[in-house]
Amino acid sequence: xxxxxxxxxxxxxPHKFALWASLCSITMMFIGxxxxxxxxxxxxxxxxxNIPSLFYISTVVLVISSFTLHKSYKSFVAExxxxxxxxxxxxLVLGIAFVAMQTFGWFELEARGIELNGNPSGSFFYLISGxxxxxxxxxxxxxxxxxxHAYKLPFFVSNKRRLRFxxxxxxxxxxxxxxxxxxxxxxxxxxxx
Amino acid sequence: xxxxxxxxxxxxxxxxxxxxxxxxxxEHEHGDKYRSGFLNTYIFSMDHKIIARQFLFxxxxxxxxxxxxxxxxxxxxxxxxxxxAWIKPLLGKWIVIDDVTGMGTLDPQFYYALVTMHGTIxxxxxxxxxxxxxxxxxxxxxxxxxxxxxxxxxxxLSYWFFFMASVVMFFSLFLSTGPFSGGWTAxxxxxxxxxxxxGSAGGMTLWLVSLTLFVVSVLLGGINYITTVLNLRxxxxxxxxxxxxxxxxxxxxxIGLLSFPxxxxxFLMLMMDRGxxxxxxxxxxxxxxxxxxxxxxxxxxxxxxxxxFLGHPEVYIIIxxxxxxxxxxxxxxxxxxxxxYKAMVFSILAIAxxxxxxxxxxxxxxxxxxxxxNFFVIFTLIIAVPSAVKVFNWITxxxxxNLRLNTPMLFAIGFVSLFISGGLTGIFLGNSAIDIPLxxxxxxxxxxxxxxxxxxxxxxxxxxxxxxxKMFARFMNETLGKIHFWVTMIGAYAIxxxxxxxxxxxxxxxxxxxxxxxxxxxxxxxxxFITVAAIIVFAAQILFVxxxxxxxxxxxQQKTRNPWGATTLEWTTPIVAGHGNWPGNLPKVHxxxxxxxxxxxxxxxxxxxxxxxxxxxxx
Ligand code: HEM
Ligand SMILES: [Cu+2]
Numbered sequence: 001x002x003x004x005x006x007x008x009x010x011x012x013x014p015h016k017f018a019l020w021a022s023l024c025s026i027t028m029m030f031i032g033x034x035x036x037x038x039x040x041x042x043x044x045x046x047x048x049x050n051i052p053s054l055f056y057i058s059t060v061v062l063v064i065s066s067f068t069l070h071k072s073y074k075s076f077v078a079e080x081x082x083x084x085x086x087x088x089x090x091x092l093v094l095g096i097a098f099v100a101m102q103t104f105g106w107f108e109l110e111a112r113g114i115e116l117n118g119n120p121s122g123s124f125f126y127l128i129s130g131x132x133x134x135x136x137x138x139x140x141x142x143x144x145x146x147x148x149h150a151y152k153l154p155f156f157v158s159n160k161r162r163l164r165f166x167x168x169x170x171x172x173x174x175x176x177x178x179x180x181x182x183x184x185x186x187x188x189x190x191x192x193x
Numbered sequence: 194x195x196x197x198x199x200x201x202x203x204x205x206x207x208x209x210x211x212x213x214x215x216x217x218x219x220e221h222e223h224g225d226k227y228r229s230g231f232l233n234t235y236i237f238s239m240d241h242k243i244i245a246r247q248f249l250f251x252x253x254x255x256x257x258x259x260x261x262x263x264x265x266x267x268x269x270x271x272x273x274x275x276x277x278a279w280i281k282p283l284l285g286k287w288i289v290i291d292d293v294t295g296m297g298t299l300d301p302q303f304y305y306a307l308v309t310m311h312g313t314i315x316x317x318x319x320x321x322x323x324x325x326x327x328x329x330x331x332x333x334x335x336x337x338x339x340x341x342x343x344x345x346x347x348x349x350l351s352y353w354f355f356f357m358a359s360v361v362m363f364f365s366l367f368l369s370t371g372p373f374s375g376g377w378t379a380x381x382x383x384x385x386x387x388x389x390x391x392g393s394a395g396g397m398t399l400w401l402v403s404l405t406l407f408v409v410s411v412l413l414g415g416i417n418y419i420t421t422v423l424n425l426r427x428x429x430x431x432x433x434x435x436x437x438x439x440x441x442x443x444x445x446x447x448i449g450l451l452s453f454p455x456x457x458x459x460f461l462m463l464m465m466d467r468g469x470x471x472x473x474x475x476x477x478x479x480x481x482x483x484x485x486x487x488x489x490x491x492x493x494x495x496x497x498x499x500x501x502f503l504g505h506p507e508v509y510i511i512i513x514x515x516x517x518x519x520x521x522x523x524x525x526x527x528x529x530x531x532x533x534y535k536a537m538v539f540s541i542l543a544i545a546x547x548x549x550x551x552x553x554x555x556x557x558x559x560x561x562x563x564x565x566x567n568f569f570v571i572f573t574l575i576i577a578v579p580s581a582v583k584v585f586n587w588i589t590x591x592x593x594x595n596l597r598l599n600t601p602m603l604f605a606i607g608f609v610s611l612f613i614s615g616g617l618t619g620i621f622l623g624n625s626a627i628d629i630p631l632x633x634x635x636x637x638x639x640x641x642x643x644x645x646x647x648x649x650x651x652x653x654x655x656x657x658x659x660x661x662x663k664m665f666a667r668f669m670n671e672t673l674g675k676i677h678f679w680v681t682m683i684g685a686y687a688i689x690x691x692x693x694x695x696x697x698x699x700x701x702x703x704x705x706x707x708x709x710x711x712x713x714x715x716x717x718x719x720x721x722f723i724t725v726a727a728i729i730v731f732a733a734q735i736l737f738v739x740x741x742x743x744x745x746x747x748x749x750q751q752k753t754r755n756p757w758g759a760t761t762l763e764w765t766t767p768i769v770a771g772h773g774n775w776p777g778n779l780p781k782v783h784x785x786x787x788x789x790x791x792x793x794x795x796x797x798x799x800x801x802x803x804x805x806x807x808x809x810x811x812x
Binding site: 017 | 472
């Protein structure tokens with residue numbers, strides 16, 4: 001619809017811009033949690049625990065999925081239908097694998113006696129990783145739709161489709177980087193504070 | 194009167210037709226698809242002009258409820274000896290009737306619930322949604338020369354999330370345990386422990402649900418406003434040619450987008466403390482007869498940090514749109530360019546930035562480290578600088594102007610007066626040493642009601658009276674408007690000025706009764722005076738509402754497009770603008786928004802091309 005065509009000298013599509021604005025918003029929510037984490041951590045009575053290694057493996061999986069999705073987008077633009085479809089599917093599977101690994105990670109924590117309603121160190125870990133996982137689920141939903149389109153619709157590259165795919169890819173990179181920052185933060189804070 | 198021959202409606206049409214910008218909007222026949230049928234036109238509308246009206250009507254509804262609540266608790270506070278039995282039909286069990294004397298008094302629990310709901314409703318539903326929602330929606334596309342918002346669909350969702358938040362909050366008023374009663378700031382433990390007070394149970398749960406929906410509404414709206422301002426301006430509308438209204442809405446949306454999510458993280462932790470027994474904000478509180486609670490080591494101060502990180506920017510989310518409206522109204526009706534346009538923009542930006550690093554001035558008495566307090570004192574006092582720049586520029590705009598003292602102008606001038614009075618007391622409170630005796634007294638109540646509550650309402654009134662023709666193609670009644678203004682202006686000072694004295698004498702806020710304090714005995718009459726003034730001001734608002742709805746059907750009709758002789762683009766559309774706002778091309782912009790009295794011409798609208806050799810008004 002023409003309402004959405006940019007009119008003033010703008011190089012950025014309004015939808016992409018709106019996505020970035022919402023990403024700023026999500027970032028602020030996690031900054032709020034991280035600040036609360038730091039303040040609470042500094043107040044003492046904080047029970048340290050080691051993060052199960054599953055969470056590090058899942059991080060690697062997530063990074064790989066970001067990479068394959070990026071490649072898929074490149075193939076799409078280059079009109080390489082086969083690798084576009086294949087890489088998209090791979091990314092989707094890796095994304096789902098990430099959520100599964102997070103879930104098993106939580107089970108492992110639980111089995112070690114780190115309860116949600118125990119010491120705040122655990123509560124914060126569940127809250128932050130859980131809220132992040134919700135955002136990942138949003139990304140998976142978007143990728144599902146994209147995969148569905150890829151396999152159902154006839155293949156052609158149009159501006160509209162490229163933009164849509166671009167939005168999905170941008171969001172996925174965002175939740176990926178967000179997780180890296182979160183896990184590094186939680187891992188490192190005990191050495192610096 | 195304005196020289197309508199100067200830029201007549203036909204000239205405007207011809208000009209836009211011949212040299213406007215053709216975006217091929219009307220060639221797409223589906224352009225009008227969401228304007229079919231009553232439901233799509235008026236209820237689930239995606240047209241920004243309708244959505245603006247939806248926000249306004251809902252805002253007026255809540256304003257009446259919120260203000261009505263304050264009258265009830267003021268009656269109890271000012272006249273505790275008088276019977277309130279007559280409102281029993283409305284409040285039911287919350288009015289307790291004495292068996293012997295037959296006297297009706299307000300239940301203390303419900304007194305707190307009323308105070309809490311009054312604050313929540315006015316701050317969030319009226320002065321955030323009702324103000325930003327109405328005028329950002331109405332003016333951003335119209336003043337920028339856009340067909341609609343960047344995403345009309347998200348815009349519609351934004352209203353309906355607000356609507357759902359409203360329904361949930363309204364529902365909570367009827368719970369048998371009452372709505373939440375721990376203050377609009379919802380500090381734990383009152384908000385975190387369901388057993389802490391009767392409103393802390395179901396009432397608080399609904400409060401959290403409602404405000405979470407509300408935040409979604411604000412974020413959807415904000416993303417749209419920002420995207421529209423940055424992407425959909427018409428040809429020639431550079432950022433530095435935007436009217437100050439748009440600058441204000443734009444920056445407001447950015448503040449909202451960055452601060453509300455932090456409140457959400459606080460809410461999430463609060464919900465977990467309430468439902469999942471985490472200990473973010475709760476500790477081993479000892480309750481007589483029950484022993485200590487199971488929670489370990491949480492801190493209520495943590496919540497206060499998260500809340501005020503939103504809370505302080507929120508007060509600017511409320512006041513900036515009002516400032517934008519006032520700047521525009523002052524300039525139009527003083528027939529002068531706004532003084533120091535760029536200084537105005539930079540002070541909006543400075544206020545926005547500083548508003549993020551002053552939040553702990555609400556917590557000087559919460560036990561934060563005095564060393565850290567100093568940091569917040571300094572930045573709090575620095576905010577007074579851009580605020581003073583704005584005040585100076587408004588007054589200078591008025592100085593030597595050819596003032597039209599009509600109702601919108603009176604409210605705009607009233608805004609400036611209120612903002613000065615309330616800003617000054619802010620400087621008192623911003624000094625942590627002075628805040629120690631003043632915190633949580635009526636001095637604070639006086640401060641924020643004058644500077645935020647009343648001032649923002651004045652900005653909103655100025656906007657409603659000024660843009661009423663744009664919304665309803667009629668004018669509001671001037672006589673009723675002037676009565677409304679003078680009663681509200683004098684009445685508001687009558688209510689809140691005495692509160693400064695109460696506060697300096699140490700009278701604490703949020704108390705149901707002062708009967709047991711001998712020291713405050715001599716304030717009884719003052720409290721009665723305040724209550725009476727509040728009732729009179731409330732009556733004047735009823736007058737406004739009557740005027741508002743009466744004028745929709747019977748008001749003086751708007752005959753020409755640009756009745757105020759304003760320069761901005763919203764007055765170039767047909768009187769009743771259809772979908773897409775302009776029937777053919779979009780107007781192109783050739784100058785800034787404040788060419789009043791330039792080269793001896795009364796006003797030159799933004800879409801009029803520059804004459805040969807004419808110098809731009811904004812050097
Ligand atoms: C010159 C600028 C200002 C300064 C230095 C200032 C300072 C302060 C301080 C220190 C407090 C805390 C008082 C206490 O609780 O002990 C306060 C409360 C408050 N201020 Fe301001 N203020 C200023 C302007 C404003 C403006 C422009 C608004 C709104 C538009 C505003 C709204 C509020 C509100 C709502 C509260 C009370 C919140 C509550 O406790 O319920 N202030 N102000
Ligand atoms: Cu503040």
